[in-house]
Amino acid sequence: MSTEAPEPGRVCDVDADPEAAYDAAADAVADGQVIVLPTDTVYGVGADAFSAAAVQRLLDAKRRGRDMPPPVLVAEVGMVRSLAAKVDDRVLALAEAFWPGPLTLVLTSPESLRMDLGDRGQTIAVRVPDHDFTRELLRRTGPLAVSSANVSGRDAALTISDAVEQLGDSVAVYLDAGTMSGPVPSTILDLSGDTPQLLRAGRLSVAEINAVVPGLLEEPEESTVPEESQEEPAEPAASEGAGESAFSDSAEPASEVSDEPSEPAASEISGEPTEPAQPDATDG
Numbered sequence: 291m292s293t294e295a296p297e298p299g300r301v302c303d304v305d306a307d308p309e310a311a312y313d314a315a316a317d318a319v320a321d322g323q324v325i326v327l328p329t330d331t332v333y334g335v336g337a338d339a340f341s342a343a344a345v346q347r348l349l350d351a352k353r354r355g356r357d358m359p360p361p362v363l364v365a366e367v368g369m370v371r372s373l374a375a376k377v378d379d380r381v382l383a384l385a386e387a388f389w390p391g392p393l394t395l396v397l398t399s400p401e402s403l404r405m406d407l408g409d410r411g412q413t414i415a416v417r418v419p420d421h422d423f424t425r426e427l428l429r430r431t432g433p434l435a436v437s438s439a440n441v442s443g444r445d446a447a448l449t450i451s452d453a454v455e456q457l458g459d460s461v462a463v464y465l466d467a468g469t470m471s472g473p474v475p476s477t478i479l480d481l482s483g484d485t486p487q488l489l490r491a492g493r494l495s496v497a498e499i500n501a502v503v504p505g506l507l508e509e510p511e512e513s514t515v516p517e518e519s520q521e522e523p524a525e526p527a528a529s530e531g532a533g534e535s536a537f538s539d540s541a542e543p544a545s546e547v548s549d550e551p552s553e554p555a556a557s558e559i560s561g562e563p564t565e566p567a568q569p570d571a572t573d574g
Contacts (some may be wrong), residue, residue, distance in 0.1 A: 330420035332446040333439035351460035361415035365428035392493035440530030532549035
């Protein structure tokens with residue numbers, strides 16, 4: 291691993307030289323810096339989830355406060371066991387059906403988890419992104435806190451030029467993988483309490499979720515508005531521009547998990563222990 295931090299704003303083409311891109315990004319993460327990475331929704335801005343200073347740099351880059359903590363992206367489901375206090379049959383079934391993919395799960399985190407993502411309760415939002423390059427990067431770096439790559443209040447970046455224009459030198463390495471698929475975010479499902487809650491409607495519907503875990507969520511009532519007068523439904527709220535939500539996913543996370551890296555250092559998620567903050571999505 292390089293002993294020198296990458297120059298701020300360095301752009302790496304992941305198709306032209308993937309190994310150079312992996313090395314540059316991994317070095318930046320290890321140095322506590324912020325990177326921009328591709329996901330299966332929009333570009334995400336990420337940092338070492340176990341470094342409070344790195345996560346603060348991420349929030350500063352977005353000009354966002356601690357009241358909107360980012361989700362965590364992981365490479366594979368196995369990694370979730372070290373981040374969540376309980377991984378039950380519902381989590382395993384949903385992970386098998388939708389990971390990697392556009393589902394972010396909010397789970398109870400163990401008291402031993404020393405992960406300061408912002409002002410939140412004893413919960414963690416996780417996702418496994420459906421992007422081969424990024425999942426391999428996560429295997430090399432471990433879990434990353436990831437939010438959509440944009441300044442708060444602006445649209446999430448679909449291209450590296452968009453991300454560079456908004457985030458500039460606050461990012462050490464930009465990983466250019468072309469144009470992302472679009473701003474529709476991941477679906478965010480909270481399984482941390484007694485009653486499952488749909489925190490954000492996204493790419494997955496309630497019907498698709500209930501097809502995997504029958505009766506998990508209440509089916510939405512059909513509209514009583516006459517068909518001819520119904521309006522187009524609004525886009526799911528993207529808390530800070532397209533593709534973004536309070537838990538930020540993009541990098542979605544609720545991303546799940548990969549080769550199990552060694553048990554992460556204990557970490558704690560701050561904030562209200564009850565209602566998790568409305569997600570942010572890169573998770574998308």
